[in-house]
Amino acid sequence: MLDWKLDFTWEILPRLIAAAGNTLIAAGGGYVVAVILGLVFVLAQRTPFRVLTFIVRELVEFIRSTPLLLQIFFIYYVGPQIGLRLSPWTAGLIAIGLHYAAYLSEVYRGGIENVPKGQWEAARAINLSTVQTYRRIIIPQALPPALAGMGNYLVGIFKDTPMLSVIGVAELMHTANSIGADNYRYLEPYTIVGLIFLTISLPTAWLIRRFESAVRRKMGLTR
Amino acid sequence: MKDDMSQYPLRLEGDNVPMVRFQNVTKRYGQLTVLDGLNLDVAEGEMVTIIGPSGSGKTTVLRMLMTLEEIDEGVIYVDGDPLTHMEKNGRLVRANAAHMRRMRAKIGMCFQHFNLFPHMTALGNCMEGPVHVLGMPKKEAEERALELLDMVGMAHKSDQHPSRLSGGQQQRVAIARALAMRPKVMLFDEVTSALDPEVISEVTGVIRSLVDQHSLTMLMVTHQIGFARDISDRVCFFYGGQIEEQGAPGILLDSPQKDRTQQFLSAVLEAN
Numbered sequence: 001m002l003d004w005k006l007d008f009t010w011e012i013l014p015r016l017i018a019a020a021g022n023t024l025i026a027a028g029g030g031y032v033v034a035v036i037l038g039l040v041f042v043l044a045q046r047t048p049f050r051v052l053t054f055i056v057r058e059l060v061e062f063i064r065s066t067p068l069l070l071q072i073f074f075i076y077y078v079g080p081q082i083g084l085r086l087s088p089w090t091a092g093l094i095a096i097g098l099h100y101a102a103y104l105s106e107v108y109r110g111g112i113e114n115v116p117k118g119q120w121e122a123a124r125a126i127n128l129s130t131v132q133t134y135r136r137i138i139i140p141q142a143l144p145p146a147l148a149g150m151g152n153y154l155v156g157i158f159k160d161t162p163m164l165s166v167i168g169v170a171e172l173m174h175t176a177n178s179i180g181a182d183n184y185r186y187l188e189p190y191t192i193v194g195l196i197f198l199t200i201s202l203p204t205a206w207l208i209r210r211f212e213s214a215v216r217r218k219m220g221l222t223r
Numbered sequence: 224m225k226d227d228m229s230q231y232p233l234r235l236e237g238d239n240v241p242m243v244r245f246q247n248v249t250k251r252y253g254q255l256t257v258l259d260g261l262n263l264d265v266a267e268g269e270m271v272t273i274i275g276p277s278g279s280g281k282t283t284v285l286r287m288l289m290t291l292e293e294i295d296e297g298v299i300y301v302d303g304d305p306l307t308h309m310e311k312n313g314r315l316v317r318a319n320a321a322h323m324r325r326m327r328a329k330i331g332m333c334f335q336h337f338n339l340f341p342h343m344t345a346l347g348n349c350m351e352g353p354v355h356v357l358g359m360p361k362k363e364a365e366e367r368a369l370e371l372l373d374m375v376g377m378a379h380k381s382d383q384h385p386s387r388l389s390g391g392q393q394q395r396v397a398i399a400r401a402l403a404m405r406p407k408v409m410l411f412d413e414v415t416s417a418l419d420p421e422v423i424s425e426v427t428g429v430i431r432s433l434v435d436q437h438s439l440t441m442l443m444v445t446h447q448i449g450f451a452r453d454i455s456d457r458v459c460f461f462y463g464g465q466i467e468e469q470g471a472p473g474i475l476l477d478s479p480q481k482d483r484t485q486q487f488l489s490a491v492l493e494a495n
Contacts, residue, residue, distance in 0.1 A: 121291050122338035122397075126352035126404055127327045136355060140342045219342040 033097025038104030
């Protein structure tokens with residue numbers, strides 16, 4: 001029989017909630033890196049510079065084809081050998097940001113390719129520059145269909161933050177592990193961690209859907 | 224075969240410089256030659272209609288003028304200056320982006336499928352170029368855009384997004400958007416082909432009023448033979464990437480000399 005101890009629950013709850021803050025910071029920070037870097041990745045692949053395009057495309061492919069856990073270990077433990085000595089937090093944010101940037105760049109690419117060719121031609125016909133065309137015409141239209149995918153990866157990055165525990169980032173999983181090891185009790189901390197993840201994931205997914213339809217409406221793109 | 228650039232003037236000078244000149248222009252897509260050494264002059268203020276079977280290169284003429292297609296051989300001059308070439312050390316070389324942008328400012332285009340920006344209102348579509356390309360103050364751009372929308376009969380829909388407009392309405396907004404950039408040359412690429420028959424006259428009416436009021440130079444590709452007859456100064460019949468026959472509409476359309484022109488016209492008239 002499972003033996004749930006209520007007083008132990010109350011005792012560890014504040015620590016876990018504090019750690020949840022760290023988890024949110026890791027997920028949020030990693031996501032900001034991923035959103036920006038992903039855009040850099042996709043735009044770099046669309047420049048006329050063949051070498052750059054090739055390198056970035058292969059990099060994205062490489063990141064998408066290897067496990068996140070390996071990438072985290074690699075940046076943290078191999079980095080120092082090439083003079084890249086990073087704190088667990090920095091290494092973790094770079095790893096998770098880079099990983100999700102690769103996936104987000106594919107989401108963006110889908111969104112950009114979804115914009116009809118006629119939009120590029122109309123932009124050229126009114127003589128917008130390439131940068132203006134992206135900023136004013138293409139990205140605003142590529143964004144709404146990309147929002148669903150972006151939202152999925154926001155929840156995804158949040159659920160992947162426990163992997164940062166392996167290099168000692170004091171997020172939820174790491175804290176739950178150490179509580180468990182100190183007290184020889186794992187039922188309560190792991191259950192609470194699961195519940196915390198649920199109470200954040202579910203409303204986030206719902207909010208993203210609301211946001212997506214609001215953006216579509218605002219841009220007059222409802223069909 | 225390499226094109227010898229020394230045969231082309233650096234710019235056209237003198238009296239009678241045409242607004243548009245295609246000199247020996249060739250365009251290929253792989254093995255397919257779409258334009259085959261085309262020579263065509265369009266005078267300032269002239270309305271030239273291009274007709275011809277599909278694949279004859281007629282739309283390519285407009286798309287090359289709008290710099291939507293690269294040129295393989297020959298030179299296009301607009302307002303005397305080469306469009307996709309520029310002078311370097313006394314000869315013509317491929318133009319850089321700055322030259323192309325400068326030249327593109329002289330040209331406006333309307334498309335078969337309108338291509339309005341769906342995330343902007345009708346007004347926003349007409350202000351986009353003036354504000355962000357011409358650097359016009361927002362207020363002035365808005366006033367001008369509203370004037371143009373009024374001219375095409377769309378002022379009452381200025382706050383609507385394209386998804387709320389009919390095809391004919393969208394095309395009229397697209398005409399206003401192109402005119403807002405004050406082009407010297409306007410290109411109409413099958414602008415009525417995607418429209419329901421009952422709204423075609425909304426759009427042809429607007430183009431008609433442009434012919435009457437402005438000294439714009441216009442090139443139009445259309446299947447509306449009757450419309451072409453009414454408003455064109457000249458009609459060019461394209462076949463195989465070249466002009467097979469051209470002349471005043473009354474002459475070319477009523478008494479064509481070449482067999483291919485006759486065949487095409489009788490086929491089109493029968494379909495209508």
